[in-house]
Amino acid sequence: MGTAGSSTDAAAAERRQLINVAYRLLGSLAESEDAVQEAYARWYALPRSRQDEIVAPGAWLTTVTGRICLDVLGSARARRERYVGAWLPEPLPDHAEWHHGHGADPADPADQLVLDESVTMAFLVVLESMTPAERVAFVLHDVFRYPFAEIAGIVGRTPAACKQLAASARRRARVARAPVTAAVRADVVRQVKEAWESKDIAALVDVLDPAAVMTADGGGQVGSVLRPVEGAARIARYMVAIADRAPGLELLERSVNGVPGLVAQRAGVVVTVAAFDVAEGRVTRIWAVRNPEKLRAWS
Numbered sequence: 001m002g003t004a005g006s007s008t009d010a011a012a013a014e015r016r017q018l019i020n021v022a023y024r025l026l027g028s029l030a031e032s033e034d035a036v037q038e039a040y041a042r043w044y045a046l047p048r049s050r051q052d053e054i055v056a057p058g059a060w061l062t063t064v065t066g067r068i069c070l071d072v073l074g075s076a077r078a079r080r081e082r083y084v085g086a087w088l089p090e091p092l093p094d095h096a097e098w099h100h101g102h103g104a105d106p107a108d109p110a111d112q113l114v115l116d117e118s119v120t121m122a123f124l125v126v127l128e129s130m131t132p133a134e135r136v137a138f139v140l141h142d143v144f145r146y147p148f149a150e151i152a153g154i155v156g157r158t159p160a161a162c163k164q165l166a167a168s169a170r171r172r173a174r175v176a177r178a179p180v181t182a183a184v185r186a187d188v189v190r191q192v193k194e195a196w197e198s199k200d201i202a203a204l205v206d207v208l209d210p211a212a213v214m215t216a217d218g219g220g221q222v223g224s225v226l227r228p229v230e231g232a233a234r235i236a237r238y239m240v241a242i243a244d245r246a247p248g249l250e251l252l253e254r255s256v257n258g259v260p261g262l263v264a265q266r267a268g269v270v271v272t273v274a275a276f277d278v279a280e281g282r283v284t285r286i287w288a289v290r291n292p293e294k295l296r297a298w299s
Helices: 006-012 015-026 029-045 048-053 057-082 095-099 121-128 132-143 148-155 159-173 182-197 201-207 232-245
Strands: 208-217 250-256 259-266 269-279 282-289
Touching (some): 006 048, 015 057, 121 282, 132 148, 182 282
């Protein structure tokens, strides 16, 4: 028989795992925090006798968090349609970055996140293309190794149907190409930074894949392109035009979602966080997050 408070202590210890699950499901720190808080609210609303009956509080909380995230993803479709321009996931700073000069609470959600390949911007953008049920089945099974029998209880389908959902999601996520080392990524990002700082269009075109795509998210709060910019030459001209319009912009090489990226700041305030996808020594995708609400962890 559990000692008094043991089930509650076990539940409280699950917070880190739940934040990691929710961020991968939602792509938003703020929404992840809300989902996890709601799951805990439901746990603490249970009568004590019911809490003590639950053998695995972590599994119970994960199931509830998964269902909450599924609901949020369902309603996100409609919200995204009203969103001004492209919607991008919320970028994550490195843990050291998050703590730097903030006196941050160790319970801050960004600090709870494990930065691995399942939180890179490239991966999160692929997750955005999935249906809510596919995303939940794929993330819980392929990233967190949850059995389909448990996932079935979250998405309200049979284990066999959940297996199909994950397989369908996996096909979308599979991009057959050579892996890129962190050193190569860092070198390519540095080339972008130097060419951008010197407003060298030819050098930018050289480091961009001819079919590169740049997507910006200003959320209607700051100026940014509403549609993706396609092609190396157009992206290079756009980047130089931004530099011309924003004197005093300082570019810093920073970890963005666990991989090399760039942060632009003016007067010490972060105004843009850029993530990159790299293949064969060139940039194939740029995701530039400018919506101030998504840059709070960087402030």
